[in-house]
Amino acid sequence: MxxxxxxxxxxxxxxxxxxxxxxxxxxxxxxxxxxxxxxxxxxxxxxxxxxxxxxxxxxxxxxxxxxxxxxxxxxxxxxxxxxxxxxxxxxxxxxxxxxxxxxxxxxxxxxxxxxxxxxxxxxxLLPLAASELGPAGLLASSVEEAMWRGAFPALYDRDIGPADWFANYVATYVERDVRQLVAVRDLAQFQKFVRMCAARSGQLLNLASLGADCGITAVTARHWLSVLEASYLVVLLRPYHRNFGKRLVKTPKLYFTDSGLAAWLLGVDSPGALVTHPARGALFETWVVAELLKHTWNQGRPTDIFFWRDNVGHEVDVLFDTPAGLQAIEIKSGTTFAADWPAAARKWASFAGEEVLPPAIVYGGEGRFDREGCRVLGWRELAGQ
Missing domain, CATH: 3.40.50.300 (P-loop containing nucleotide triphosphate hydrolases)
Incomplete structure (x- = not known):
C-alpha cells in the first residue's frame, strides 16, 4: 500500500x-x-x-x-x-x-x-498525490505521462492500462451512480455531457454554452454538473472575493479532479500525444490544481484556493491566503521558461499592494529557481521531488 x-x-x-x-x-x-x-x-x-x-x-x-x-x-x-x-x-x-x-x-x-x-x-480524499507517488518510486517519468495516467490507485497497483481502466470506470460510474442521483433518460447524452465538461476543464463555466453543445437546457446542465460535483469528478474553483479596485469576473472555473480521466474523455491515447495536443495547457492546469487540492484536503482543511480575473482579462490561475500574505500561482505547461511568463503575476501584484508573497510559477519543465521576482517550480518540484 x-x-x-x-x-x-x-x-x-x-x-x-x-x-x-x-x-x-x-x-x-x-x-x-x-x-x-x-x-x-x-x-x-x-x-x-x-x-x-x-x-x-x-x-x-x-x-x-x-x-x-x-x-x-x-x-x-x-x-x-x-x-x-x-x-x-x-x-x-x-x-x-x-x-x-x-x-x-x-x-x-x-x-x-x-x-x-x-x-x-x-x-x-482524492486519488494519489504526486508527493505520495514519488516516495513510492511510482511518479511518472515525464509530465506528459503524469497528466495522461492520472492518479487513481488502481493504475499503480494493477497490470492495467489507463484506456481499459477509465473505460470501465466511466461505464460503472454512469450505470451505478448517475441513476441513483438523477433521472437520465439518455445515457449516451449524459456521456457526451461528461466529455464536453472534460473539454472545458480549466475554463470559466458557461452553463448556457455547455448545455447548447450537448442539446440540453442550461438548467439541466447545472443539474447534471451537480451530479459530477457530488461524485467528486469535478470541482468548481471560485473567484477570489477581493477586487483590488477592479471589476471581477464572478463565474467559477471548472476542473476535473483527475487529469487522466479528463485526458481519456478527450480521446488522448498516449503520453506522446500530449506534447502537441491542443488541450495540453488545460490538462496541465487541471493536474496542478488537483495537486493543490490534494495538499489542502489531505490536511483536513476545506477548499481554500481560488482564482482571480478582472473584467478586462487580467488573471491569476490560483490564489490563496497564507499567514504571511496572499500567494499567487501562475501555471504554464511549457517545458522551457519563457521571459514573458512573470508578466501576469507581476501585474496582479501591482494591483494587490503590499500584502502579497512573491508570485510563483509552476511549469511543465524541471528545476527550481527565481526569475524576475517570481519563484519558479517545475512539476517535479511541486510534487516534492
Missing part, C-alpha cells in the same frame, strides 16, 4: 470526534486508507446486499454487533443509519468510534448535517 498523507489527519480527527467521515470519488482509496488507519475495527460495506438488508430490517441489531465501533462503507446507501449512530455515539461518548466512508458527498453530508452535526470530523 502507498502511504497516504491524509492518514495523520484522519487519526487526528478520530481523537476529537466520535465519528470520522472519509469521502471522495469512487476508487480513490478511501476503504484502503480507513482499514489501514484503523486495523482493529470491523469493516462492513452497505453495498453488500446481505448487510444492507440486515440494516434495513433491524438497525439496532446491525449496530449491536460493533460494541467498539466499526468502519461503515458507502453509508449514503442507507441514510437511516445516521439517526441510529447519533444515539449510539451520544450514549458511549467515545472518540473515533465509527468511521464512515462514502462517494456521494451531497447525500452523505445531508445525513451528517441533519443528525450528526458537531459529532463528525471530515476528510475528503
Amino acid at each position: 502507498i502511504p497516504r498523507q491524509a492518514e495523520p489527519s484522519l487519526l487526528r480527527l478520530a481523537r476529537g470526534f466520535p465519528v470520522v467521515a472519509l469521502t471522495g470519488p469512487r476508487q480513490s482509496g478511501k476503504t484502503t486508507l480507513a482499514r489501514s488507519a484503523f486495523p482493529g475495527k470491523p469493516y462492513v460495506s452497505l453495498e453488500n446486499p446481505v448487510e444492507r438488508e440486515f440494516a434495513l430490517r433491524d438497525m439496532r441489531g446491525f449496530l449491536a454487533r460493533f460494541p467498539q465501533g466499526a468502519i461503515l462503507d458507502e453509508v449514503q446507501r442507507h441514510p437511516e443509519i445516521f439517526s441510529w449512530l447519533q444515539g449510539v455515539v451520544d450514549e458511549n461518548r467515545r472518540m473515533g468510534e465509527f468511521v464512515l466512508t462514502g462517494s456521494h458527498q451531497f447525500d452523505l453530508m445531508a445525513g451528517i448535517t441533519q443528525t450528526l452535526a458537531g459529532r463528525v470530523g471530515r476528510i475528503e
